[in-house]
Amino acid sequence: MTTDRSQPRPMLVPELNITSLPASLAFWRDLLGFRILYDRPEEGFAAIEREGVEFMLEEYDTGPDERLGIWDTGPRERPYGRGINFEITVRDVGLLLEALSRGGWPLFFGPEERWYRVSPHEETGVHQFLVQDPDGYLLRFSQPLGRRPSRAASL
Incomplete structure (x- = not known):
């Protein structure tokens, strides 16, 4: 092809x-x-x-x-790729979650909403989950949620 x-x-x-x-x-x-x-x-x-x-x-x-x-x-030795996960940004993690569920494929972790500090005053958010491929490579699919003021900065 x-x-x-x-x-x-x-x-x-x-x-x-x-x-x-x-x-x-x-x-x-x-x-x-x-x-x-x-x-x-x-x-x-x-x-x-x-x-x-x-x-x-x-x-x-x-x-x-x-x-x-x-x-x-x-x-x-399986799982391959131990010590690494590949973060893959997608437009809609919900579509992938539905496809994996229909296919009977188990999640490794999540889904979850998570906010990460990227500066002293700002966080970036993602809706994410982790899944392993047939050989055990760990994939983290992530949908951006935008940015917000850092909660740590307001304390």
Whole structure:
């Protein structure tokens, strides 16, 4: 599959090593609404996008690149990506929550409304939840709620 790239490529595109491209696409594409930008199914690879956020998914040891194994920084144990979560800003977390619920996919945390201090006098708010993909990568979907005066500043 090839898609016209009318937008410039993001400056950061995480590439996630996965165990099964079909299982990952059932989650990322079918449940979360990411679209395939281009893929190489014979190599277990797909580049995906949703609302300007891109990821690359690649099965371990299925491509012709013998260097893949030397990029491992430790043992391959689930959940993958321990110690990182990817915050993905979306217009409406409610749509994703509904899709995950219909698909019987469990949430890792939330949903919640959370306010974060960004300066001594201001907070920014999000409606967010966390979910793990089939390989255990932790995804934090976040819908902006705007800004408000910091509660700490008023104390």
